[in-house]
Each structure stands twice: as structure tokens, then as C-alpha cells.
Amino acid sequence: MITLRFFFNLCVLLGLVAASPAYAQSRGETEIAFQKWLSATVAPDAEKRGVTQPTLQRAFAGLTLDWTLPDLAPPGQPGREEPQRQAEFQGPARYFDEGKVKSLAQGGRSRFRSLSRTLAEVETRYGVPPSIVLAIWGRESGYGAAKLPYSAIRALATEAFMGARKENFYPELLAALEILEGDHIALKEMKSSWAGALGQPQFLPSKYLTTAVDFDKNGRRDIWNSVPDTLGSIANFLKQNGWQPGVGWGFEVSLPPEITCSLEGPDQGRPMTDWLAMGIRNADGTPINARAQKQTMHLLMPAGRYGPAFLVSDNFYVLKTYNESDLYALFIGHLSDRIRSNAGAFLGRWADVGGFRRSDVRAMQQRLEARGVDVGSADGLVGYKTRNAVGAWQTAKGVPPTCFPDAALLKQIR
Structure with missing residues (x-):
């Protein structure tokens, strides 16, 4: 006989199972919800920004979620900590790998000569030196050689729908649809990084709309295929953000x-x-x-x-x-x-710093913030305010300040 207590316990057990990740929304259900979201949320918001129905139909035709992307938090599944995928999260010594720097410098000097006329025109218009423009171009896309394997619309739509940072990606999705509306690039050619950064300068769509330029004057702002547009757009970005001509970095x-x-x-x-x-x-x-x-x-x-x-x-x-x-x-x-x-490498040497998790840095920052210390942001990155906070803590403890944590110091600072 099934007793009342047995029935109650069974209901509790079933409730716990239903809440577990194994019973999270299936991929098929998530894809259905994604299609509803495109029509009920994205389309109306895009139309308010001037995107027409033909453009939306073209962008959404056959569109599915890209489950291979990082930073995903599908419905019904617990969120995950943001992975340390960017090179900026690594130690400085690895970031300034001499082989990579030397190769990019050689490529930049070659293009300095072959593109001298275009670079001179860019500097005249925007006040940014050719070497700075070339350095950004080289770093972002290997002077246009880097392959962009992702469909920008699909990547942005996926991250905006079920990414761990939806609020960051949703405006960029709408901006990407505006770019399609402007007919600057064909949908199939609108390639990006997994995070939706576009073309050779790796602009987010919102930055494309405000800073990309048609430097070759062919009627399109094509930062995917046009070198003049790429160079002019990089320089215009820096000018708009306050670059001072004639002043070194x-x-x-x-x-x-x-x-x-x-x-x-x-x-x-x-x-x-x-x-x-x-x-x-x-x-x-x-x-x-x-x-x-x-x-x-x-x-x-x-x-x-x-x-x-x-x-x-x-x-x-x-x-x-x-x-x-x-x-x-x-x-x-x-x-x-x-x-x-043709300058050489830095004279100073980078020690082998790092060896800690981003979450450990964030926990230290949060402890300092609780004490009223300005660490900039508890984002897990060792920015200058966090470095200064570490140095101040070391000085207060009578320790010679290094202004950079190690794994042991992260646990000590409270």
C-alpha cells in the first residue's frame, strides 16, 4: 500500500530530479524558443532601428543556434564562469613572445613600404601615425590573413539568446542587422570572431556603425575585403577616441x-x-x-x-x-x-607571474571592495587599480611592494 508519507517523499524526489541539469531544456526545445525569440523580440527591436522585413527574413532564414561557441548558458542549465580565452589573461612574457612580435614587425615594415601612399593619406586625414595603424591591423588579424570562421549574425544571435553575457551581445546583434540593412556586406561574407568582432580591424558591430569609413570611396564600408577601408577605419576609431597627433604613446x-x-x-x-x-x-x-x-x-x-x-x-x-x-x-x-x-625587445625582463585563477583574483577584489578599497572592478583582471591596491596592502604590512599578486598573496590579502 502506498502511504501518504511515501507519496510525499516521492513527490519531493521527483521535484529534485526535475530541477537537476539532466532534466534541463533539450536542444530541440531551446531551438524552438530561439525561433520564437527572434520573431517576438529581435524583429520588433530591429524594426525600431530601421531594419526592414526583407533584411530580417534574409538574416533569419535557416538560422540556428551555434552550440560550439564558448560562454554559453543554455536555458535550464547553471551558468559557468567566463573562461580565460583571451590572450590578455595570460602572463606578460607569453603575451610578448619575441617570435610573434618579430614576425609582425617584419610584416608591418613590408606593408609600410607597399602601402605608403594610402598610409600617408590616412595620417593626413586622421592624424594617426602609419606604424600605429599597422600595429593594430597586424595584431587584430595578421594584416588581414586571419580567417574569420563564424557567421556574425549566428554567433551574435546565439550569444545574445543563451550566452553568459546576453546583455552585452544583444545590442551588438541589433547593430549587425543594421549593417546588413545598409548593404555594406553580403550576409554570407559577414564573418566574425566567435564574439562577433567584424572584419580585419575586429570591430564590434556598434563600433562599425560609428567609426568604419569608406576610404576607397566605392560606396561601401568594407572592413572585410578593402585594405584602405580597414586602415582608415582603424585611424578614425583612434581619432574619435581622442588621439593626439604628434604625441608618442x-x-x-x-x-x-x-x-x-x-x-x-x-x-x-x-x-x-x-x-x-x-x-x-x-x-x-x-x-x-x-x-x-x-x-x-x-x-x-x-x-x-x-x-x-x-x-x-x-x-x-x-x-x-x-x-x-x-x-x-x-x-x-x-x-x-x-x-x-626597427627597435629591439624590451630591456626589462618579465618574471613568470600568474599561475592563479581569475576567480581567485575576483574573490580578493571583492574582499578589498568590502573594506572600501577601489580596485576598479571586481572582474578578476589585475588592472592598475588592483595593482595599486596590492601595493598599498603590502606597504601597510611592512612588505616591500611588488604591486602584483601571486597565488599565496591572493589568499592573504583581506
Whole structure:
């Protein structure tokens, strides 16, 4: 006989099973929900932005979810921590692999010569040096050689529907549909990275709409196939974000041991004369050129005391608008120098820092935030505010500041 207690326990058990990941929404059910979402949510929002029904029908015809993409959180399944897929999450030594830098520098110098006329016209119009434009082009797509295997609409629609960061991808999906409406690129040629970054400059669709240019004057802003459009668009992006013509990005320096690494960051800029008074010199020990002494410069130490130090201008932070990473902006500046003047590698050495998880950094940041410490953002990345917070904690504990954590320090800082 089935007792009331047995029936109650059975219901509880069934409830627990139904909530488990094994009983999550099936792929078929998710695909059906995806189609409903396209018609009920995406289409009306796109129409409000001027996208017509023929364009929507063309974009959505046969469209299915791409289950191979990273960062997915399908309905009924628990979310996953954002994976550390970007190179910016790696240690600096790997990021500045000399073989890769040298190869890109050689490719950039070759194109500096072959595209000299176009590059000169780009600099005249936007004020951005050819070497900077080439460095970004080389870093983003290997001067156009990198293959973009994803359909931009499919990738963006998938991430906007069931990605771990839906709110970031949904506006980009709508912007991509606007690009199709403008007939700048055929749907089958609209290729992107898995995260929807478009063409040779790797613009997100929203950035394409505001900064891509038709530099070759053929009626289309084609950053997939046109080198002039690609170069002009990169330069226009930097100009719109405040690039100052005639100002370099920065240079490597020798930092005396008595200068604290916690002076780093864009909010602690000082006239060059102040840095000189502290004893900062060029990386090779020679005096810094007097012509730049009135310029405001900022200390940059991406690995704290475990790597080279730099003085950078406001243009360095313009480079960061392209990719919000100190290492990325430094890579572009360094590659630009090696394209322009055949400069060598950094004189300072990168220690083997890292070896911790992004979640460990985030946990440390959250503990510091709870104490009222400004770490910038508890995002798991060791940005300059987090580096300064680490240095301040070390100083308060009587430890020589390194301004960069290791696995043990992440657990100690509270």
C-alpha cells in the first residue's frame, strides 16, 4: 500500500530530479524558443532601428543556434564562469613572445613600404601615425590573413539568446542587422570572431556603425575585403577616441627602487620634470630627452615590480579604448616602435607571474571592495587599480611592494 508519507517523499524526489541539469531544456526545445525569440523580440527591436522585413527574413532564414561557441548558458542549465580565452589573461612574457612580435614587425615594415601612399593619406586625414595603424591591423588579424570562421549574425544571435553575457551581445546583434540593412556586406561574407568582432580591424558591430569609413570611396564600408577601408577605419576609431597627433604613446624607463609602484595609473599623471626629479631615466640608463619634459606622463607597470616599467602619454589610454587591456595597448605601442624604427625587445625582463585563477583574483577584489578599497572592478583582471591596491596592502604590512599578486598573496590579502 502506498502511504501518504511515501507519496510525499516521492513527490519531493521527483521535484529534485526535475530541477537537476539532466532534466534541463533539450536542444530541440531551446531551438524552438530561439525561433520564437527572434520573431517576438529581435524583429520588433530591429524594426525600431530601421531594419526592414526583407533584411530580417534574409538574416533569419535557416538560422540556428551555434552550440560550439564558448560562454554559453543554455536555458535550464547553471551558468559557468567566463573562461580565460583571451590572450590578455595570460602572463606578460607569453603575451610578448619575441617570435610573434618579430614576425609582425617584419610584416608591418613590408606593408609600410607597399602601402605608403594610402598610409600617408590616412595620417593626413586622421592624424594617426602609419606604424600605429599597422600595429593594430597586424595584431587584430595578421594584416588581414586571419580567417574569420563564424557567421556574425549566428554567433551574435546565439550569444545574445543563451550566452553568459546576453546583455552585452544583444545590442551588438541589433547593430549587425543594421549593417546588413545598409548593404555594406553580403550576409554570407559577414564573418566574425566567435564574439562577433567584424572584419580585419575586429570591430564590434556598434563600433562599425560609428567609426568604419569608406576610404576607397566605392560606396561601401568594407572592413572585410578593402585594405584602405580597414586602415582608415582603424585611424578614425583612434581619432574619435581622442588621439593626439604628434604625441608618442610612451617608452620604457628605468625605475629607481625607492619609487613606489603604486604611483601607477592614468589618474596619477605628472609632468615629466617631476618624474625626472625622482630619478627616472631611459631603460638603458641614459637621460630622458629634454624635449618631452613639459608633457604629462603616467607610470605603467603591467606586472608591478616583476616586469619592465614605462612612462606613457594620454595616447596610450586612447589605445586602450580599442581593447581595455594594458598589455594590449603596450603591445601595440611596442610593435609600432619596431615597425617604425626597427627597435629591439624590451630591456626589462618579465618574471613568470600568474599561475592563479581569475576567480581567485575576483574573490580578493571583492574582499578589498568590502573594506572600501577601489580596485576598479571586481572582474578578476589585475588592472592598475588592483595593482595599486596590492601595493598599498603590502606597504601597510611592512612588505616591500611588488604591486602584483601571486597565488599565496591572493589568499592573504583581506
